[in-house]
Amino acid sequence: MDKVKGMMNLIVESTFTLVDSWKTRIEVEGGLADIEIDEYMRSFSGDVISRACFGSNYCKGEEIFLKLRALQEAMSKKGLSTGVPRMRYLPIKSNREAWELEKEVRDLILHVVKERKGAATYEKDLLQMVVEGAKSSDLSQEATERFVVDNCKNIYLAGYETSTVSATWCLMLLAANHERQHNVRTEVVEICGGGTPDAGMLRKMKLLTKVIQESLRLYPPVAVVSREALEDMNFGEIFVPKGVNIWMMVLALHTDPEIWGEDAYKFNPNRFAKGIKGACKLPQVYMPFGVGPRVCLGQNLAMVELKLLMSFLL
Numbered sequence: 001m002d003k004v005k006g007m008m009n010l011i012v013e014s015t016f017t018l019v020d021s022w023k024t025r026i027e028v029e030g031g032l033a034d035i036e037i038d039e040y041m042r043s044f045s046g047d048v049i050s051r052a053c054f055g056s057n058y059c060k061g062e063e064i065f066l067k068l069r070a071l072q073e074a075m076s077k078k079g080l081s082t083g084v085p086r087m088r089y090l091p092i093k094s095n096r097e098a099w100e101l102e103k104e105v106r107d108l109i110l111h112v113v114k115e116r117k118g119a120a121t122y123e124k125d126l127l128q129m130v131v132e133g134a135k136s137s138d139l140s141q142e143a144t145e146r147f148v149v150d151n152c153k154n155i156y157l158a159g160y161e162t163s164t165v166s167a168t169w170c171l172m173l174l175a176a177n178h179e180r181q182h183n184v185r186t187e188v189v190e191i192c193g194g195g196t197p198d199a200g201m202l203r204k205m206k207l208l209t210k211v212i213q214e215s216l217r218l219y220p221p222v223a224v225v226s227r228e229a230l231e232d233m234n235f236g237e238i239f240v241p242k243g244v245n246i247w248m249m250v251l252a253l254h255t256d257p258e259i260w261g262e263d264a265y266k267f268n269p270n271r272f273a274k275g276i277k278g279a280c281k282l283p284q285v286y287m288p289f290g291v292g293p294r295v296c297l298g299q300n301l302a303m304v305e306l307k308l309l310m311s312f313l314l
């Protein structure tokens with residue numbers, strides 16, 4: 001959490017950019033504007049992740065980020081998803097495009113790392129943490145570079161779409177529930193008094209926290225989580241042979257009336273009034289950020305990002 005506190009200013013800057021662009025649109029359109037928020041939310045969370053990952057080099061981060069998005073699109077093109085074995089190794093156009101983008105992303109990331117080696121001050125961003133993680137292990141030069149590049153790509157991919165989707169649903173729920181929106185706004189105004197929220201203020205925003213928790217329950221951005229059994233396993237009376245993939249339907253677990261009660265499909269932030277344990281019969285099934293050893297590494301950052309964004313907009 002302390003590391004996230006150090007990133008709050010970066011998130012505030014991204015939030016200002018978003019709020020300013022909406023203010024301008026509203027002014028241009030005479031005081032009232034119909035804004036489709038999808039692309040704005042994408043830019044916002046892309047901006048946050050670029051700043052969190054690359055600190056003051058975030059412009060370079062945004063360049064990398066745009067290439068990663070293009071790479072995601074290239075990878076999802078038909079040629080790569082025909083199901084034909086080894087297709088992804090053939091030098092067809094879409095594969096060549098993806099390989100080229102992968103190389104560009106790798107070169108850009110390693111260029112930033114190289115630039116930092118000669119710098120007098122050092123950044124406290126995610127890239128620096130990854131670089132230090134690589135340094136403390138006993139890896140060859142090639143493996144170190146792969147470690148840094150792969151981790152940067154992972155952070156981008158894991159933290160971009162998830163935050164975009166969460167923010168979008170949370171805003172949709174508040175837009176559709178005027179009374180709750182009014183109550184959360186009152187809370188935010190009382191706590192911040194028109195100023196920029198700091199970590200202490202965000203902690204005090206109990207209702208906003210509940211709204212975000214409830215939004216993540218009803219619309220978990222990672223709706224399905226899977227695991228492969230690496231050996232034969234027994235879960236009670238269920239036998240799972242080695243190699244079988246187990247899929248956990250997070251959305252179904254989050255909305256099961258037997259676990260959450262009759263109002264399982266309703267937006268009711270107050271169900272979290274006594275924490276997750278008080279909200280349902282089986283608290284372990286609430287897993288918007290996953291569970292266990294592979295739980296989301298960015299969950300504190302994501303919560304701060306969502307709270308800051310919501311409190312500024314409200």
Ligand code: HEM
Pocket residue numbers: 052154155158159160162163166220221222225226287288289290291293294295296297298299301302303
């Ligand atoms: C509301 C936003 C977010 C949600 C709902 C979310 C959700 C998740 C979930 C469910 C997992 C576990 C997947 C599994 O068990 O297979 C996960 C993993 C991960 N998340 Fe997030 N995430 C969010 C934001 C972020 C952000 C902002 C970052 C980066 C700064 C991030 C970085 C990661 C990483 C690196 C992992 C992999 C951890 C590992 O495999 O050890 N996430 N996330």
